[in-house]
Amino acid sequence: MQLVIISGRSGSGKSIALQALEDLGYYAIDNLPAMLLGPLVDELRSGQSLRSSIAVSIDARNLPHALERFPTLLEDVRARNIHCQVVYLTTDARILLERYSATRRRHPLTRDSQMTLAEAIDCEEAALAEIRDLADLVIDTSRLSVHDLRGRITDQVAGHRREGLTLTVESFGFKRGVPLDADIVFDARCLPNPYWDPQLRDATGRDDSVIAFLDSYPMVAEMAADILAWVERWLPHYQASQRSYLTVAIGCTGGQHRSVYLAEGLAHRLAAAYPGIRLRHRELGLQRNLPAPDTDEDR
Structure with missing residues (x-):
């Protein structure tokens, strides 16, 4: 029952x-x-x-x-x-x-x-x-x-599985407040902001132009690696504490560029260990479940 x-x-x-x-x-x-x-x-x-x-x-x-x-x-x-x-x-x-x-x-x-x-x-x-x-x-x-x-x-x-952790990775903008349902929050506001480039202002962290911009800064890759390492290190302990759900939220100022970029990368890298991981971009109004990493879905 x-x-x-x-x-x-x-x-x-x-x-x-x-x-x-x-x-x-x-x-x-x-x-x-x-x-x-x-x-x-x-x-x-x-x-x-x-x-x-x-x-x-x-x-x-x-x-x-x-x-x-x-x-x-x-x-x-x-x-x-x-x-x-x-x-x-x-x-x-x-x-x-x-x-x-x-x-x-x-x-x-x-x-x-x-x-x-x-x-x-x-x-x-x-x-x-x-x-x-x-x-x-x-x-x-x-x-x-x-x-x-x-x-x-x-x-x-x-759709919740009786066994296992249901993991959600979410991007958001601090200017609209931290999500009330976030369990772990990372702050990406110290990273270079594509918003100040007029050609990137209307794009998002899912667009190639913004990805290329952020990829050009070593500190962005360093933060992405640090967040991934922290999450991979501690998620097993959250599972061991009988958690059924966990939301990892990454925020930047507007929730459009940097946080979206980092959330996309984190979710895709965790997808192999957590099948069906949920990726949500609050300010973009987007949400989807990621397929297993052996599919041909683009980043």
Whole structure:
């Protein structure tokens, strides 16, 4: 049996994630009281149901004491030899404020209290802290469209292998903030910047002209080699700690040239050891799974 627990901040896309899993054949339940997690699993394993994949949403609408007991409840479920993933969706608080203002919906924690919307958002994050700490996968939906989020859920959650590490290499721009779901972050802003060459300004780190520019600087190759060596040295230890997901993020100022170049190179060099590695360029809006390195795909 496979169990997916969706949690996270209100307005971050939990309903979309749950619907995506339901469309893939999961038995989906929204706003499940946390205390019923064990009984639900027992009922669906009793032999009376053919459901082998379940997705439930557990969030701040639960009673506070139920959220406090979540770590124990999760441990109990996993002790029953069930493949269980905890997925936490988060969004920048400023963007949540904008979303609620645009939709004019009430935040769940403001319905029976005198809290402001900003206070409710902060209170909810604190209430869900233990669930986030136990999450196998954290997804930052701040800049994801509905289509992008559904794709991430389909790819990373429904397509997750029970054994092994799901590795993502991501490029981003510091001027738009560090990805909230990044586990390891490298800073490439000290490298020569193609942006200052007018002929390269509109190109990206995937274009031959930018690649040639960056290849001409020995320090770029040195940083690429150092990042690769560090990641290869420490990834086995992350795997040994039973991590299911890991995101390595590389940032530059705008997320268009240097970080894209380095992320492309790193992902391709790791592809042999981590089949199906995910390569994502946040600021370019691109994402793909890399094939095995013995294919003819171009860099």
